[in-house]
Amino acid sequence: MTIKHHLSDKLLLAYSAGTLPEAFSLVAAAHLSLCDECRAQAAALDSVGGVMLDRCEAVAMENDSFAATMARIKSSLDMAPVAVPPSDDAAILPRPLRDYIGGDLDAVRWRPAGGGVRQAILPTSRRASARLLHIPAGMAVPDHGHRGTELTLVLHGAFRDQTDRFGRGDVEVADQSLKHTPVADIGEDCICLAATDAPLRFSGLLPRIAQPFLRI
Amino acid sequence: MTALMLSVRDRRDEAAFAALFSHFAPRVKAFLIRSGTNRGLAEECTQDVMASVWTKAHQFDPSRASVATWIYTIARNRKIDILRRERRPEPEDLTWGPEAEPDQIDVLALQQDHVALGRALETLPEKQRELIEKAYFGDLSHSEIAEITGLPLGTIKSRIRLALDRLRHALA
Numbered sequence: 001m002t003i004k005h006h007l008s009d010k011l012l013l014a015y016s017a018g019t020l021p022e023a024f025s026l027v028a029a030a031h032l033s034l035c036d037e038c039r040a041q042a043a044a045l046d047s048v049g050g051v052m053l054d055r056c057e058a059v060a061m062e063n064d065s066f067a068a069t070m071a072r073i074k075s076s077l078d079m080a081p082v083a084v085p086p087s088d089d090a091a092i093l094p095r096p097l098r099d100y101i102g103g104d105l106d107a108v109r110w111r112p113a114g115g116g117v118r119q120a121i122l123p124t125s126r127r128a129s130a131r132l133l134h135i136p137a138g139m140a141v142p143d144h145g146h147r148g149t150e151l152t153l154v155l156h157g158a159f160r161d162q163t164d165r166f167g168r169g170d171v172e173v174a175d176q177s178l179k180h181t182p183v184a185d186i187g188e189d190c191i192c193l194a195a196t197d198a199p200l201r202f203s204g205l206l207p208r209i210a211q212p213f214l215r216i
Numbered sequence: 217m218t219a220l221m222l223s224v225r226d227r228r229d230e231a232a233f234a235a236l237f238s239h240f241a242p243r244v245k246a247f248l249i250r251s252g253t254n255r256g257l258a259e260e261c262t263q264d265v266m267a268s269v270w271t272k273a274h275q276f277d278p279s280r281a282s283v284a285t286w287i288y289t290i291a292r293n294r295k296i297d298i299l300r301r302e303r304r305p306e307p308e309d310l311t312w313g314p315e316a317e318p319d320q321i322d323v324l325a326l327q328q329d330h331v332a333l334g335r336a337l338e339t340l341p342e343k344q345r346e347l348i349e350k351a352y353f354g355d356l357s358h359s360e361i362a363e364i365t366g367l368p369l370g371t372i373k374s375r376i377r378l379a380l381d382r383l384r385h386a387l388a
Contacts, residue, residue, distance in 0.1 A: 014351075016292075018292040018304065021302075022304070025304055025305050029305035030307075033307045046288065046289055047281070047282065047329060048333060049289070049352055050281070050284035050285030050288045052288070052337075052352045052353065053243055053247055054330075054334065055337070056246040056250070058243055058245075059246040061241050061245060061262065065259070066234060066238075066241075069237065069263045069267050069270075072263055073270045076267060094307075094308050095307075095308035096305040096306060096308065124303075125302045
């Protein structure tokens, strides 16, 4: 698989520093699951974090800290270890997404989002929202601009907009300056993970009226 | 540090753990305080983080991360949890072949990277180093950094990019 569109350095740094809203972290984790290049970058940025931690000017722990920590360890060992689910090579959705859905694509509870597009909103914190979008082959998501940042990761099929074509693993980073109409490739349905920290701005009147009901 | 951590992982060595604790616990605590946690909570959470270092020791792989980096990721995730009450989605684990034993050359290269990166940070201009520190410890978004320093966002972004480029070159 050749991924052409990657996470920006800024997003990778924020993911590594732990400052991204949960919905954006989910896109980052899903992209990293598919993209070795960004995974390596993220590992490099984590090691900057490691160096930063090492450089921190030590703040003394309480006198009984070590004993208290050992006591914590003893009590946590009484709890049953968390079973790691077996890896599933046949899955379409990367593991971090399956964790939110409770299964692969067949477990997604789709809701109509207008114009044949279906969506499933994922349970993340309210700082930003994340949803899966199912765009039937050849269909378009209504023309829209953005007030904040929108990240769109393709999981299946492909879409095309004014800027380029995006296939599985590709992520489009859209901000205020981009106004686009994503269209799914004609060959097959397109499934994406989209996250945004502000409501989208639709150009047409009808989608704008529908917006509050769609929660996008 | 790597040898101590491997003793904890493979032999459940309490003395090695005590040595790791005395080095890292005060730094994790400092990291949490700098990120906006009060001292009492920082003490609590540091104990939690260090307890995870023991209980999750089997996940430590010296060919993938230095001890400092591995502990950083545990502390960062705990920070997200306590400061924002959010989950942090992690990438899918790579599936390794049957020979799970890491290559010693990889382990060594990673330790050298850690040292080289530390030196590279030292040679950065003060302002750039401060920015990187803010990005990692301040729990500040890029737009928040811009608000505090009164600099336009574009400048901040390009300075962080420049700093990161310099870091990359220093490691190349």
